[in-house]
Amino acid sequence: MAPTLSVITIVYNNVQDIERTILSVVKQSYPHMEYIIVDGASTDGTLQVIERYQKYIHRLISEPDKGIYDAMNKGLRQATGDYVLFMNSGDEIYAAETVKNVFSSASNADIYYGETEMIDQDGKSLGRRRHRAPKAFTWKSFKYGMSISHQAIYIKRSLTVPYDLRYQLSADIDWILKAAKKASYIVNTHQYVAKYLVGGMSKKRHWQSLKERFQIFTKYYGFLPNVLHHGIIAFHLAWYYLLHRRTND
Numbered sequence: 001m002a003p004t005l006s007v008i009t010i011v012y013n014n015v016q017d018i019e020r021t022i023l024s025v026v027k028q029s030y031p032h033m034e035y036i037i038v039d040g041a042s043t044d045g046t047l048q049v050i051e052r053y054q055k056y057i058h059r060l061i062s063e064p065d066k067g068i069y070d071a072m073n074k075g076l077r078q079a080t081g082d083y084v085l086f087m088n089s090g091d092e093i094y095a096a097e098t099v100k101n102v103f104s105s106a107s108n109a110d111i112y113y114g115e116t117e118m119i120d121q122d123g124k125s126l127g128r129r130r131h132r133a134p135k136a137f138t139w140k141s142f143k144y145g146m147s148i149s150h151q152a153i154y155i156k157r158s159l160t161v162p163y164d165l166r167y168q169l170s171a172d173i174d175w176i177l178k179a180a181k182k183a184s185y186i187v188n189t190h191q192y193v194a195k196y197l198v199g200g201m202s203k204k205r206h207w208q209s210l211k212e213r214f215q216i217f218t219k220y221y222g223f224l225p226n227v228l229h230h231g232i233i234a235f236h237l238a239w240y241y242l243l244h245r246r247t248n249d
Contacts, residue, residue: 003103004032006081006157010071011050011089012040017197018049020123024092024195026056030099034058038075040065046089069163069171076160083112083154086172090197091151092119102154102189110183112154113137114193121197129196135188139180143221146173146213151194155179170212177220 007025011018025035037050039062047062054060059078065071072086087093094117102112115133118126131147141147150172159179163171180186 002032003083003108004034004081005030005099005103005154006034006036006079006084007093008036008038008072008075008079008084008086009088010038010040010068010075010086011042011046012065012071013042013044013046014089015042015045015049016121017090018046020092021087021089022050022053022056024094025087026053027096028093028099029097030103033099034079034081036075036078037061038065038071038078039063040071066165067168069165069167073162073165076162079157081157084157084160085151085154087151087194092123092195094192094194098191098193101191102193105189105191106185106187109185109187110156110159111137111180111186112189113148113186114152114189114191116149116152116194116196117192118198119195121199123195125195126198133188137180137186137188139177139183139220141180142173142177143217143225148176149194149196150176151196156183159183167212167216169209170216173213174216174219177216 009021009025025033035057036059037057039047039050039060041062041064050057050060061074061078065074075086076084093099102114105112113133116129118129120126129149131145133152134141134147137148153176155176159182160175161178163175165171167174
């Protein structure tokens with residue numbers, strides 16, 4: 001039997017981007033999907049855009065929330081699919097055949113993942129995400145940074161737990177790692193599966209995001225190894241920007 005996928009979109013006052021996200025979901029060729037949208041009581045016209053696609057939406061919640069991960073927990077509680085995928089407002093499933101291709105890549109994986117393309121506010125490509133998805137993924141793979149974006153990972157719903165609301169910006173890392181520790185079969189689909197809109201809240205509150213990530217990685221990998229890993233991250237980041245600057249000169 002073909003697996004079912006619950007796609008969950010979180011949105012609040014993002015009338016300029018929500019339609020691109022919705023269209024990337026409803027245009028999928030894969031038939032075994034349910035679509036859940038959690039809106040934080042938007043006042044800018046977002047809800048009116050969503051309502052234009054009501055026939056494709058299985059469940060719509062529109063009410064105030066306590067932040068993005070509270071909203072994501074609401075969506076997770078509504079999900080009934082075998083797998084869950086978070087595709088939040090502004091992000092997109094890569095192409096119309098993507099979900100079909102993901103599930104065709106292997107049978108009954110605990111987690112499927114792939115590559116991510118970055119896009120700007122106009123939906124134009126900015127190239128591959130700086131962190132390339134690892135060839136093989138385990139819960140240890142994030143020790144040098146979040147190498148798979150949240151939008152590019154399909155997780156068996158039975159492995160998921162609610163997001164930890166102690167983290168305001170990086171709970172998705174903790175959530176993925178918890179599932180990955182329980183997973184025994186993780187599949188790299190070797191394809192682009194998502195488009196990620198740059199400039200989200202974690203970028204706007206970058207220092208808080210970094211502190212939360214350090215706390216999470218310390219919990220999973222230990223304090224001293226985490227300090228060493230961050231030193232390596234800093235070196236590679238500096239080298240990346242040096243090369244990038246030379247290329248642009």
